[in-house]
Amino acid sequence: MELRARVPEGPIEQKWDSHRFDMKLVNPANKRKYTVIVVGSGLAGGAGAATLAELGYNVKCFCFQDSPRRAHSIAAQGGINAAKNYQNDGDSVYRLFYDTVKGGDFRSREANVYRLAQISVNIIDQCVAQGVPFAREYGGMLANRSFGGAQVSRTFYARGQTGQQLLLGAYQALERQIGKGMVTMYPRTEMLDLVVIDGVARGIVTRNLITGAIESHAADAVVLGTGGYGNVFYLSTNAKGSNATAIWRAYKRGAAFANPCFTQIHPTCIPKSGEYQSKLTLMSESLRNDGRVWVPLARGDKRKADTIPESERDYYLERMYPSYGNLAPRDIASRAAKRVCDEGRGVGPTGLGVYLDFAAAIARVGEDAIRERYGNLFEMYQRITDENPYKVPMRIYPAVHYTMGGLWVDYNLMSTIPGLHVIGEANFSDHGANRLGASALMQGLADGYFIISSTIADYLAAKKLAPVDTTHAAFREAESRVAEMTRKLLATKGTRTVDSFHRELGSIMWEYCGMARNEAGLKIALEKIPKLRAEFWRDVNVPGSADTLNQALEKAGRVADFFELAELMCRDALERKESCGGHFREEYQTPEGEALRDDEHFAYVSAWEYAGDKAAPVLNKEPLDFEYVHLAQRSYK
Amino acid sequence: MNVTLRVWRQAGPGAPGKMVEYKATEISPEASFLEMLDVVNEELTLAGQEPIAFDHDCREGICGSCSMMIDGRAHGPNQGTATCQLHMRSFEDGATIFVEPWRVRAFPVVKDLCVDRSAFDRIIAAGGFITAATGGAQDANDVLVPKLSSDLAMDSAACIGCGACAAACPNGSASLFTAAKVTHLAQLPQGQPERYRRVVEMVAQHDSEGFGGCTLHGECQIACPKEISIDTIARMNRDYMVAAATMREEKVGGGSG
Amino acid sequence: MRTASLWSTTVGKKIVMAVSGLIMVGFVIAHMAGNLQLFEGADRINTYSAFLHGPANEVLWIVRVVLLVAAIAHVVSAYQLTVLDRAARPVPYVKRELQAATIGSRTMRIGGVILALFILLHILHFTTLTLQPAPLTEGDVYGNVLASFRIWWVTAIYVIAMIALALHLYHGLWSSVRTLGFERGRLDPFKRPVAIALALVIWAGFTIVPVAVFFHLVP
Ligand SMILES: Cc1cc2nc3c(=O)[nH]c(=O)nc-3n(C[C@H](O)[C@H](O)[C@H](O)COP(=O)(O)OP(=O)(O)OC[C@H]3O[C@@H](n4cnc5c(N)ncnc54)[C@H](O)[C@@H]3O)c2cc1C
Ligand code: HEM
Ligand code: HEM
Ligand code: SF4
Ligand code: F3S
Ligand code: FES
Secondary structure: OOOOOOOOOOOHHHHHHHHHHHOOOOOHHHHOOOEEEEEOOOHHHHHHHHHHHHHOOEEEEEOOOOOHHHOHHHHOOOOEEOOOOOOOOOOOHHHHHHHHHHHOOOOOOHHHHHHHHHHHHHHHHHHHHHOOOOOEOOOOOEOOEOOOOOOOOOEEOOOOOHHHHHHHHHHHHHHHHHHOOOEEEEOOEEEEEEEEEOOEEEEEEEEEOOOOOEEEEEOOEEEEOOOOOHHHHOOOOOOOOOOOHHHHHHHHOOOOEEOOOOEEEEEEEOOOOOOOOOOOOEOOHHHHHOOEEEEEOOOOOOOOHHHOOHHHEEOHHHHHOOOOHHHOOHHHHHHHHHHHHHOOOOOOOOOOOEEEEOHHHHHHHOHHHHHHHHHHHHHHHHHHHOOOOOOOOEEEEEEEEEEOOEEOOOOOOEOOOOOEEEOHHHEOOOOOOOOOOOOHHHHHHHHHHHHHHHHHHHHHHHOOOOOOOOOOHHHHHHHHHHHHHHHHHHHHOOOEEHHHHHHHHHHHHHHHHOOOEOHHHHHHHHHHHHHHHHHHHHHEEOOOOOOOOOHHHHHHHHHHHHHHHHHHHHHHHHHOOOOEOOEOEOOOEOOOOOEOOOHHHHOEEEEEEOOOOOOOOEEEEEEOOOOOOOOOOOOOO | OOEEEEEEEEOOOOOOEEEEEEEEOOOOOOOEHHHHHHHHHHHHHHOOOOOOOOOOOOOOOOOOOOOOEEOOEEOOOOOOOOHHHOEHHHOOOOOEEEEEOOOOOOOOEEEOOEEOOHHHHHHHHHHOOOOOOOOOOOOHHHOOOOHHHHHHHHHHHOOOOOOHHHHHOOOOOOHHHHHHHHHHHHOOHHHOOOHHHHHHHHHHHHHHOOOOOOOOOOHHHHHOOOOOOOHHHHHHHHHHHHHHHHOOOOOOOOOOO | OOOOOOOOOHHHHHHHHHHHHHHHHHHHHHHHHHHHHHHHOHHHHHHHHHHHHOOOHHHHHHHHHHHHHHHHHHHHHHHHHHHHHHHOOOOOOOOOOOOOOOHHHHOHHHHHHHHHHHHHHHHHHHHOOOOOOOOOOOOOHHHHHHHHHOOHHHHHHHHHHHHHHHHHHHHHHHHHHHHOOOOOOOOOOOHHHHHHHHHHHHHHHHHHHHHHHHOOOOO
């Protein structure tokens, strides 16, 4: 397949403006004649659905939670970036663009990233207008904090609940449109297949999670804002329901999957405490502003933290990366933590943990100031661990957090299937091989509020679509495919629970396709995963029936997709013989153990194309060229 | 540790339900309450029975999905915690724990411990927003918001829409949820133009959903995982009273109420 | 937009409860003061009553009308709210632990009913003199009160009714100000105690009369 990125001509500053001028418009009277399906009500989907409805399109919005307000975006803590330069510390659109491309380790599309940086400014305006209670200075102006991977303070936040407040803004706008009848909301409804007619996305097939009814929905365009697939690893900071099903089934209908192996491991999460562990909790990276990361100098030092004298502590981030110190980017901080733990200097019962120490900050600014900044994060930590972080240092360890990979999209956020648009974490667009903190919320909202609304018009106006409705044979075919899969899952009645399979898959992925990867390991994973997948279909036990709320059945379908996606991730990781961002191949590192990129051979986006269950997927490459940010080895020293 | 659970089981909407006893054995005190239920569900599955259905997603107290009446208290014994943040160390070894769904007419049971909270979405749709279509916004710093106002607004905005307030209220009133949103927006300059329309529409919707009235019992404030204060209810009442007294639709000018 | 009416919503009705309740509070305090004159002997209180029914008669009627309206509004909205609140939880919890509700807040309804009955009996008793536990004479308030409260069960009824009133006000005084939108600071350190104190004063101020009469402590 050919990958046409459709990046507009002209200097990067003008690309988006001139593109918006060149794009076709749909005249207001005609908008309501178009039905747009938006799957997902997170920052991307929620903002997109609301904005499209404001414009007059007839929108159908879907989410699997019982309310659109519960989308996983709600969990984002730290903040959202914007190049406002309110702090007058030298920030600019160009710098945000530069930081993001560099932070992404030169594996993202410059034009998209520049547009993201430009729009970041409007996002904050929009959210404030909606009543998002961002933190303020005493004068009444907006406050900012700094975040990993940046030397300027450009992060806007609302206590430790930024994602929640942003999502509520989008959700309230969405509810307003629902109230006006412009959006039909389908909560507790899961998209299980994409319907493609004449090579164009024309609808979806869903399962009503309460009645089990399999339903078809036709439309003129389909937008997926279904989030990331970090739950492949079973243990991640993602919400339990986060899944890859929507994008995976779209992939199997012909949408290319880009950079599947680019997963982000977040350095500051609460370490795992036991087998029963169902998810990992993130401690916002903003904590690294005031917390100092350290481990004992001596391996196997089991003394209590406060009894270890300064001289016997290793503040390894400050030591290895003097200029960024504790604010080194995520992938770097995570690997450093893994390294010290592998050396046997890890802390806590499992030895898989490092200290995040606030003693110095508390001494400097006082406990109240710290409480003001991180109060609810500290409470969260104490609630989970039963330890008081004002007194003893936090214990943290890296955990899977975000997936840079996703469905391949062009500059208009359209996938390789015409009419199928992908926004938010579900696409691969802006973060390259590593995402900087506080930039996913920015991307989700940029895509949802400002980009999809104009690019979809271009698509709809340009294309003459034959009218179709759900009586079309393609819908029947998709419905029966879904029904068949459901039947099989319920019929197997084996001896293992869905979770036990998911856990096992997760540990394989963490072991061989996690923070550090190598050829041998990936090959082992590529043997183990299909075996486990076969066993899953032979031996899984999914209780209950298809015609009621059946959470085990929902999980089973998602895990089935994770198996296939996991395999693709390992393939991608194996094929990419370089280290970049979140993808660290042990074979390719500098003497100091830093990631070693190979721009000559790997400065491209890998876009995998489905070739049927039997055949291996086909790799397509979108070359990346860097006109503005010059390729250089990322250094945060 | 080992505990005995008495859990409400109900096959579907409108179906008859009953309390059923289960044993949860060798549970780590470090496990969360939901992780304990996961373990029980795995055993039920392998024993060929239907696992207990319960809503959950983020498991870190922010999405508002989890919703259980534990030993007669919404979200269980600890204050300022959602069910998913509750850990087994908060219970005695050998304890018997009652687990029930929210019991409010406006939240019909979907299955076991899952209820339908769409009534809350409709209350928001009725007026819980600031009309600001995408695109038209002025620069964010053109509106100055006194730190105190924005902090107070944030206190109310912290509501996660879990429904514990209505579940805990002896009158089945969702006043705290409604008041939280009303006061979040009324606290900010941007919220002024629609201030009175908002409170009237939202209260009317709250009632037509079948929630009860507020007698100021104060149970909601104790149950609320975000510790939202019933002072918000007083502020909502005040706005309602002004709207009723003046019949004004909109308030001109800024300021923060 | 839907207009904010005091009848259409629970919040509206609640405001009616608060206003009417506070009107009655005002009366009750005045009435209590009036009653306490009993301790200054027969002439004092009888002349006071004579004054009310004589020169101040118009005023008295205005007060009566206002009170009647308030009482009716109060009872009607109380009834409607109670019905709505009951309907809001059709299926009760198997296990329920209240943590914040006070005995005051929990007894508003039953206490209200007791008060309603009391007020009826009370007016038939002292104002219309329809009920005569002991022979009562028009105009001789002092004598009537003494005669009545020498009877143990009359005194008992009044004492019980006053406990109901005290509980009703213990919660009512506190909650009414919130209904009317006054709220200061998260934990309102100040309002509960004031409500309690006022409720106690009113309780004592009323109860002391029948009790004192019963034990022959009145001149
Ligand atoms: C703990 C945590 C903290 C974070 N903190 C930050 C931060 O501080 N700053 C930052 O910039 N980023 C942060 N992130 C990342 C950021 O929150 C996410 O990347 C972003 O919110 C994703 O938004 P989204 O709209 O793309 O997807 P989501 O918010 O995940 O929404 C997905 C939506 O799709 C729906 N959906 C999914 N599958 C289906 C299906 N099959 N059928 C129907 N509906 C479906 C879901 O119901 C949901 O509504 C954080 C992430 C985590 C996990
Ligand atoms: C022990 C307590 C009380 C005593 C001894 C008492 C005594 C009296 C007496 C003697 C009268 C007749 C006055 C007159 O006709 O001049 C009266 C009238 C009345 N009392 Fe009480 N009272 C008591 C408590 C209350 C309470 C608690 C209420 C209300 C809740 C109340 C409400 C009234 C009313 C409404 C009237 C009629 C006033 C009128 O219209 O003339 N009383 N009371
Ligand atoms: C006549 C019989 C009465 C009945 C049936 C009655 C009933 C009630 C009820 C049910 C409530 C609670 C309403 C709610 O919050 O849902 C209430 C509140 C109240 N009542 Fe009464 N009551 C009566 C008499 C009185 C009297 C005599 C007084 C004053 C002396 C009074 C003062 C109040 C006050 C101040 C409140 C608080 C209102 C609020 O919380 O906003 N009531 N009453
Ligand atoms: S007010 Fe509190 S209890 Fe009620 S919904 Fe919001 S968070 Fe839950
Ligand atoms: S418990 Fe109920 S009565 Fe009011 S104060 Fe809370 S809503
Ligand atoms: S599961 Fe999200 S709040 Fe409990």
